[in-house]
Amino acid sequence: MTDRPLSLSATSRTRLRRMKEKGRTRPEDLFAVLRAGFVAHLGVVVDGHPMVVPTVYGFDEENIFFHGSVASRSLTTDAEVCLTVTLLEGLVLARSVFEHGINYHSAMIYGTPRTATGDDAKLYGLRLLTEHVAPGQWDYVRQPSRKELAATALLSLSLAEASVKIRTGPPDDGDSPDAELGLWAGELPVVPRWDQPVPDPALPRPVPALPAHIAGLVGRRLNRG
């Protein structure tokens, strides 16, 4: 990740109308969400109807990459998408139902994806995808054959039009009349962690050693170290 500033545009879509206090447009906030996330939700319009599908992704300083196959039903040339990555941080437990909510980081990226053409472009994006969640895995496993690359539809989407929303901290009713109720209030965090690996039953005996780059993830928080 470079420190080179990236200017996130404020179009009519990313100029947040609701909850303005939650809006962030700093590139480092966008990259923080993308680094910590795992699955994005891709929104497309199919015959005028919205459709949202989950997909894994990778990214560099300028683009986010994902498999074209996830949207094969829907993504035609020049189709606009919205790619949203949400980090759920926890439940905001207030003194009244009305003030309840969630703490989260959310990034929305808008634009028209480009299809990667050529082996080099596909390998570049696939490597980012593979390395995003399990660094070291690309060099550990067999890399794509030309035939596999030909069968791979890889899309990239510019990060130029993006917005980030963040809500953190305690509930907002700490100085309201409800504070007199004497109730406990605060945040209940949710933390996703890598659990114990489950070996493929098809592995030979003795089972090959778990590689260090995977063993090092076990028990750790997803993408946070």
Add this chain to the structure above:
Amino acid sequence: MTDRPLSLSATSRTRLRRMKEKGRTRPEDLFAVLRAGFVAHLGVVVDGHPMVVPTVYGFDEENIFFHGSVASRSLTTDAEVCLTVTLLEGLVLARSVFEHGINYHSAMIYGTPRTATGDDAKLYGLRLLTEHVAPGQWDYVRQPSRKELAATALLSLSLAEASVKIRTGPPDDGDSPDAELGLWAGELPVVPRWDQPVPDPALPRPVPALPAHIAGLVGRRLNRG
């Protein structure tokens, strides 16, 4: 949750074209995803462009409920939506880059939301929303005033048109030539758990006791008991 069978329709949208082997249409699979999930991603079409926003939800046997405010920029009367709930189960670590993937459960619900009108309808949906992730919280905190209810936009979406996709288990290349590579392969699960609660700094001293229904969640897997 009732055992009453719910017929999930197979429209052109929910008749899965890709990855047919992953398609499930049993109502119990849909309810299992909704029970275990926390945040849904709501897809809408705004001026012809897709937009995807995260939102919390609640549900009963026939509908899923969410706040209208999350989509206030976009949701007009008769606007169709797609609401997707994804449970990320883990990373599928194969012997080749090409066979990598994720294990997940994903539910997509299509339709046109209805706006709840009247205090009773709003209270019904809000209670499901609040109790979904933190059962017991509705009765612990102050319930909505009439003024708060008037300020609440609550939407419901029928579960009648829904599809569920599931991928579980080891990678698919256990009997491929790549099995000869001698690499470790399998699944690296991701587990979201409730972490230690963070009290609101505005709480009086001594801090009110953490209620049992929240204390009972700590360390447990999200919505899985």
